[in-house]
Amino acid sequence: MVKSRLSSIDILSLITSFNIHPSPTQPHFRLANIYSTSAVASSSSSHQSQSPSSNRHYLLKLGHSQAKLVINIESGRRIHETLYKRNKEKIPNQFCLRLRKFIKGRRLESINQIGLDRVIYFDFGGYFLVMEFFAKGNIILTDENWKILTLLRKHDKGEEDVKYAVGETYPVELRKQFQPISGERLNEALHEFKDQPNTNLLWFLNRYLDYGPDIVLHCLLKAGLTKKTKLAEFLESDEKVKELTVALQEADRIVLQLQENTDQEGFIFLSGSSATTTDGTSPVASSLNETPLDAENNEITTDISKELRKRYDTFHPIIFEQYKKTPYIHFKTYNRAVDEYFSAMEQQRVDNQKHTIEKTVEKRLDKIKQEQKDKVHTLETDVEDNQHFARLIECNLPLVDSAIQTVSTALSQSLPWNEIEDIIDEQRDMGDSIADVIRKFNFNQNLIGVLLSNPLEPEIKPCIVWVDVTKSAYANVEDYFNKKKRANYKKEKTLSVQEKALKIAEEKSKERIMQAHRLKADVTKIRKTFWFEKFNWFITSENYLVVSGRDAQQNELIVRRHLRKGDIYVHADIHGAASCIVKNPNPSQPIPQLSIDEACNYCVCRSKAWDAKLGGTSAWWVYDDQVSKTAPTGEYLPTGSFMVRGKKNYVAHCPLIMGFGVLFRVSDDDVKKHIGERQVRGAGEGGDLESPATLTSEYTESELGSAVSITDDTIFDQKSDMVQHPNSNSGGSSQAASSGSESAPSPDVSEDEQQQIFQQESHTEETVAGGTQDQDGPVSVLDKLKKEYDQMTNAEKKRTFNTKDKKKLKQLMKKGDDESAAIQKVVVMKLEKMDIQRERDADNDKEPEESQKEIAARKKKQKQANKRAKKTKKQKKIASKLNEMDDEDKARMRALLGVHRPTVEEQKSEKAKKVELVQQEQRRRKREEQRLKEFFDRENIPYMTEEERKNVKEIDTLTARPHKDDTILFAVPVCAPYRIMKNYKFHFKLTPGSGKRGKIAKILHQAIQKQCQSSENESEIEALKRLSNDEMVLSLISNAQIASSRKKK
Template identity: 25%
Template sequence: MATTKGMSGLDLAALTAELKSLLPLWIGKIYQYNNTTFGFRLNGEDKARHLFFIEIGRRAHRVSELPPAPKNPSGYSMYLRKFLDGGKVLSISQKSIERVIILEIGKGSGTLNLAIELFDEGNLILTDGEFGIQNALKKRHFREREIVSGEVYDVGGVDLSNLSPIAFSELLRSSERDLVRSIAVDLMFGGAMAEELCIRAGVEKEFPTQYLDDRIISQLYTAYKSIIEDARSHNEPVIDAKGCWSFPLTGSTPKSRYTTFSEALASYYPLPTFHEEKKGKKEVFSREERIRRQQEAAIKTFEAKIADSERAAELIYERYTDIRQLITTLDAASQKMSWQDIAKVLKDADHPAAAMIVSVNPADASVVVDIGMKVTISIQKSVEGNVGVYYDLMKKFRSKREGAIRAMNRPTPKQKERTAIRKRPKPKWFQRFRWFETSDGVLVIGGRDANQNEELVKKYMEGGDTFVHADVHGGSVVIVKGTTERMDEVVQFAASYSNLWKSGYAAGDVYSARPDQVSKTPESGEFVAKGAFVIRGEREYFRHVPLGVAIGAVTEPTLAVIGGPVSAVSKKAKHMIRLTPGTFEPNDIARKAVRTLRDKLSSNDAKVLKSVLSTESVAAFIPAGGSDVVEES
């Protein structure tokens, strides 16, 4: 039953069946509104559009409209878009009868899984086809499972929605609870639906499970199967006084009826309102006021940490005997086995002492225990030594607090007004490679030598990228980081930074391939040199690509010298030079380019660009071999 607190496993069984009826589907846009809410645009056949709203830890269902898209997409929504955008939803399933929906999505030649968790705080977890976790909205460390990259997402276990009569009987008869609690907990039906099952079976809900005979078991199993079937057929969803149901319960009086379960859920759970920042003038504070506010916030933070440290020390002393026994036991165990083995033993142990251990940190021989708050205990220290660590933290944060208070009371010296000086921006990670941005804003990077070619493929090439190379021995490996409409610029870049330029060709052929086609594994008897790769499968060829490179200087949004295809550089640079294969050495061309660009710049721009416009910065964009300046603008 869907209540204000959230949906149940049976509710998700109904929703999963509803979504399955819509297949095939394709992933459209993905939005994240805050830390818990997401919107998916799913595209169906015949231009059908389905809007799917998720509030992790609470509910998931289709809606008639999504909230307005955020102006600034979140990092995680951009990550999901990168891997899932355009992917085909191959299947939709539920893990047993748990509050977990799994979308199996085909993208390119691979398969991904998106797990939507609605239990506890909820989560969104992206895995590969074998359920190896790639990324999760919330990284989590539990005794039973790890939700971090590299771990395997557990989809195993008994399917409680499809038990055989024998398994159903064994599950109930082995329970030590009364009937209704056994159904609610062991079958994961929840209280209200467990009572519905008892009513349909004609069995008292307090009936002791140890006295269940074959006749009663048969009645209960028939009722169990009928409830699962009613949920999955989502026949006549309703809202009554107790909540939202995928079907009417026995004896209930529906307030309203709906065609689909999503319609009922959308009516029961109104969409939240997300307030965009109001346009208009923001409150502006002076520098002194901003500093004062920062100091006040820092003092509150220090006071909270002092209180936490003091509380931790008190709790350790309160549980002195337990903590001492824990230290002694784990210290003895560490002499005989590794900390990784200790962590495995603790995970499976049912001892009360093990139950209070939240996580194990092999790196520093410590454990995190829950004794009213989470406290780190070092096995290499005594109880008093662990308390001393928290007393030292108290002293540290008290000192910081006093320092912040003194700083607040110190008179602020008057600052002389200074004219802002534009500084040379810090180099970005990709600027040590060859690089440019296409006219539609997609980053393209290429290797300067064999070592960088190897590094680009092994370290930076990802599933949604495109591999590009001139159809000639010797040249930059070019990686397109995303999808672009300007492949003409990309292939010109690849052709120009290859041996085609050094050989004096005016044009040449270039090909592209998917990342999964690129390999370092040679065929039997063959050898793949450093910086070279084997391409398997069909390539896309671009014939007679003209060679050409432009170099320009830009002042906005940052100071920089840029290079690449003419159309990409001309869009950003006020002045530039254009090169073709020719006779002059790279150093001579670099010096001439600097002189030409400085002559074209206004006196103000020349002064601003003085820190970045140099022979060295220009030479980084000049291809190996001879070049000629054919056009200046």
């Protein structure tokens, strides 16, 4: 029989394995919240809220700064930590709200079991949450004096004379306490059953002891007894009682062992003769060391594991004697085993419910079809019979008329029917041919049954035809033909309606089956969430992670904690724009311009420009060292506000087009197949790309910084002149642009070419809190130098060009620029560099002031130097004493101290041995890796070396295009600029609109579920089915509309 609730030994094992005990490295857990969940399954339609007593499922969410924990409780049945996500009720019941009122936010001091009873209580510092796991179960909240404050189920327990109600005292003293086995207690219990010698020993001990039947049977089997042993063997023999007492002491030993063990492992035992692992073998667990399947190394996602889950039979903290030859699955913790077992049972109940509904629907549909067939068959029979009867009367018209005349004459004489029947019988006995055909009478309807036959068809047996005596034979023939006509009409009508009726019935059946399929267990494996999922994020087409904040607090967190050397900070001068960073995994290499463009596009779309539909808005980016939290005047910068110094690199004309797609987390074995899917454009050709980030590094940053407030209430002002920055991909020239207007892009220019880069040199200083700013900046050196070149001819200008300038000139002329325009562009670039170099020289002549950080670092360095000086003086003193001793004295001193100083030769030998061991280990690893690589190459399986595995980043495990043979662990929704999603298998185009995120998420979820049905990868379908609406809502952009949807084949 499948195990359905916890025993006292299970509860003891669970308590010791709960990871809630505080330590120097782990603080106390606090109760974050309490949720009521649905009982077993739910469909897509909303279900009615249940009363507190009927809903027995609750979740306790605990956590502290380092970890989170969810405890699943089903009153009367189970309690355990869970790794599965369950659907919470939208409106919690009254009992759940009462619990929240008293203990939400309180610190969990401990979890304890009362004695060895099936009762657990959580100590929340002044409140006790008591849970009973016997009978119908109960959940009770008491104060520190065990006075009941609220409870799930009110009742009176007659045998204990205790009332369970608010205001009453919880009977702690009535709970069973642990008592070791003793011979005296066992003799007393046996004496009570001396009149029942045929009582089963196992049943008796299970009633007498508090351990449960499994541990008692374990003790009996270890003692050489069986579960069929009778009590009579122990009633007369004291020796037998002593042997039984010794055998039952094994139960005490197990209880004490479970109480002391904090890392209790767990075992799920399977029904059947053998377990099947993922490689198809069938190991049988015949002893403790022969574990057939380790759940920590085999995720229960494959079809074989699903089959194993259907065979779950029971679970225990140790392998009892009766389960030594039973296949089992091993878990490192007992909590994990119990969680897996009950979660599988919930899924199995839902599967059984689906199967029952499908069978019922099919049976009902078959019944409807059969009824329709029977109805048509009956009408066809009526048509044939009526036609046959009419033909028989036609063939025997004189005989039928004579029979009607005979009966009518008798009726005219006012004879009763019974006398007429007697007269006909007499005439028949006398051999009258007319009376012989009259066989039956229907007095109420004036009908007589006439036995007729067809002389033309003598092989057909005669049959009785009912004839109305008030009508002639011809009239009766006409009646039968009319009946035939009506039956034929009904048949045709039934046949015409039957097809429609069956179609309706089939549609209703399909709809009911679809509802059954939508039934799902409220159990979903809690997947691993990436650190960046709490922010707005996406991955660029060149595999760079872009993260932006959802609010001011997250903006602060992103810059303070996640902005590192080599990263890029992106923002826009628009209300509502968030702080956005592009993570650079390799700071020595610049971030490509394409990724920067996509990040700027994302930043604009995540601002108020999206709601206002302000297309073509610009964004800007700066390096990580240009962003600071320190204002030059020492003024306060609010949360989410930062100082940005130097030049801002502008990206213009960012389109307001977003996309929604799905990324798939593949298993570690399949990561190798997807490495390089999002590589840098041009990196595959072996050449290093020169990005605009590299080009802009040639320009000097202005010493006068601009303080930029990144709050939701600030609109950024652009007051400086802008100069177009050369594009790295095209090598384009820099053209002066007006500060007040921007030229519209040409209609024949592509979207990517319209992403022109602008650079702003700020000569003003803005204050964060709306202060004043200096409008009179210095005249640009570039403007002065332009006048000198304006007086030169093109030939004179070309003579001033160096090799690099001439090369740039040729490139521009190849792209279609005429000579004069190309020379002018090169001159502008040359003058910019000269101006920047002069500013650098001027800055180098200035003596920099020592900052507070530099002062602190210098003091720290001086302090460390002082410590080293003291240590050096002590070492010098010891060295001077050693120098005064000769070699004999030193050797004598080492001998007294037991110190052996190796010689130079010994030191060299020891060092050579260590080097040789390291080299041997390296060669062994290399050979092993080579053998593995050759094996996987033969099997056509992708293999990653140890070095390649080290270089794999988190985002490398996510792919937008999974292969047919990939093992997909879970799916992650993402919202990003639409142009990067063209290669996503599932992607949808979003544009500004009025749709809310919840409604859009529901539509997208239905579309994804419909599209994934054609997939050949089962793990992909399962991952998409587990994708929840809440995850999609969190990643979606608000105020949008779905422009198109597509599944890439």
